[in-house]
Amino acid sequence: MSPAEAAKVYEENCRVCHGDGGDGQTRARFGLNPQPRDFTTAGAAAELNRERMISSVVQGREGTAMVAWKDRLSMAQIEGVVDYIRTNFMPLAPAEEALATTDPRLQLGRQIYEQNCRVCHGDRGNGATWTNSVLNPPPRNFTSPQARRILTRKRMLASVTFGRKQTAMMPFATRLSDDEIGAVVDYIREVFMKGPVVADAGMTDLSGQGAMGGHAGGGHPRAPSSIGAHGMAPGMAQSQEPVAEVDMSAGFAGELKGDFARGRRIYLNNCSTCHGVRGDGLGPRSSFIQPKPRNFLHVESRTTLNRPALFRAIGIGKPGTVMPAWSKVLSAQQIADVAEFVFQDFIHPNPDDIEPRVDLDMDADAAPMADKKKAP
Structure with a gap:
C-alpha cells in the first residue's frame, strides 16, 4: 500500500478520534473515557511496537472506544495505516x-x-x-x-x-x-547492546483485550480458540463443546489459488520447526513452547481448518502463542501456497495416502524463502 493510500485510510477512519497530528486532540476526546491514544508521546513510542498496534486495530481494545477493524479493513490496509502512524506521528525510539x-x-x-x-x-x-x-x-x-x-x-x-x-x-x-x-x-x-537498558516487560498485551482473554499481565495466556494455528497439544482430546460445521471445500478469497509445491518449500523451512515435518505438532522447537503448536493431523483440526481458516491464521498469527503474523514476511500468494500445502497434505489428504506426503529431508529446492543461504 502506498503512503498516500495509507494516509487516506487514516483520514477516513482514524482522524476523527486520533486527530490530524495523531495527538488525540479532537472534540471526540471529551466524550471518551479513556481518551484516544496520543501517538506523539515518548511513552507511546516506547510502549507500542508495530505488532501490538496491528493487533489492536484488528481486534480492537476492550474497555475503550477502539473497535475491531478486521471486518472493515483488509490486512494490507491495517498494516499500511499502522506504518503511516508510526512514520508520521511517533517519535523514534532509541x-x-x-x-x-x-x-x-x-x-x-x-x-x-x-x-x-x-x-x-x-x-x-x-x-x-x-x-x-x-x-x-x-x-x-x-x-x-x-x-x-x-x-x-x-x-x-x-x-x-x-x-x-x-x-x-x-x-x-x-x-x-x-x-x-x-x-x-x-x-x-x-x-540493542549499546543503547539504554530496557527492563524485561514480561508479556506484552498484543490482543488489546487486557485481562480479557488472558493476554495481559504476568500470567500465562489461556489456550487460544480452536480455529487457528496453535493451541492444541499433540494427542489432545477433542473439545467437548459443539463445533459448528465448517465447509471444508471452501476456497481462498478472490482469485487466489494456492500452489502445493511452493507451499511445501515454505512450510519445510519456516513452519516445520514447530509444527513438525508431518504436521503433528512435534517439531524440534515444540518442546519449548506453551501452548503447544497445532497438530494438523488431529480430528478437530481436520474438521475446522479449511483453506480460509488456515489463510487467516497464517496471515495474522495467534496472540498468546509463538505463532507470528506471517503477512509481515509473506505475500498473500505465499500464504495461500503454504495454506494449500497444509490443507492437502495434513488436513484433507488423499485417502490413498497412508501418511503425509511431505519428505523428511529438505532437498536442494527447499532453500528458505526469505533467508536463503548464499551460494559459495
Whole structure:
C-alpha cells in the first residue's frame, strides 16, 4: 500500500478520534473515557511496537472506544495505516534512531533481524513479547547488563550459527550465510547492546483485550480458540463443546489459488520447526513452547481448518502463542501456497495416502524463502 493510500485510510477512519497530528486532540476526546491514544508521546513510542498496534486495530481494545477493524479493513490496509502512524506521528525510539544509519551492513542486519529474530526477541531486543510467557527459558534480553557482560561477538556468532541446546534458539547455519549471520549479530550489538537498558516487560498485551482473554499481565495466556494455528497439544482430546460445521471445500478469497509445491518449500523451512515435518505438532522447537503448536493431523483440526481458516491464521498469527503474523514476511500468494500445502497434505489428504506426503529431508529446492543461504 502506498503512503498516500495509507494516509487516506487514516483520514477516513482514524482522524476523527486520533486527530490530524495523531495527538488525540479532537472534540471526540471529551466524550471518551479513556481518551484516544496520543501517538506523539515518548511513552507511546516506547510502549507500542508495530505488532501490538496491528493487533489492536484488528481486534480492537476492550474497555475503550477502539473497535475491531478486521471486518472493515483488509490486512494490507491495517498494516499500511499502522506504518503511516508510526512514520508520521511517533517519535523514534532509541533503537529506531540507530536505524537511521545508512550503513548497509546494519541495514542488512536489521532486515534479517525483523524476518527471523523479532518474533522472539522483540522490536527492542529485550525479549518483551508474548514469547516471554510461552518459551522456557524465555528469549534473551540483549539490553540487560548481564547480556552486555557475557555476550561476546564470538559467542553470539556461534549461537546464531549452531543454535543453543535446551532452548528455542534454532541453528541458522543452513538458512543464513556467514556474512548475514555477522550482519545480524553486529546489528544486535550496535542497536540493542549499546543503547539504554530496557527492563524485561514480561508479556506484552498484543490482543488489546487486557485481562480479557488472558493476554495481559504476568500470567500465562489461556489456550487460544480452536480455529487457528496453535493451541492444541499433540494427542489432545477433542473439545467437548459443539463445533459448528465448517465447509471444508471452501476456497481462498478472490482469485487466489494456492500452489502445493511452493507451499511445501515454505512450510519445510519456516513452519516445520514447530509444527513438525508431518504436521503433528512435534517439531524440534515444540518442546519449548506453551501452548503447544497445532497438530494438523488431529480430528478437530481436520474438521475446522479449511483453506480460509488456515489463510487467516497464517496471515495474522495467534496472540498468546509463538505463532507470528506471517503477512509481515509473506505475500498473500505465499500464504495461500503454504495454506494449500497444509490443507492437502495434513488436513484433507488423499485417502490413498497412508501418511503425509511431505519428505523428511529438505532437498536442494527447499532453500528458505526469505533467508536463503548464499551460494559459495
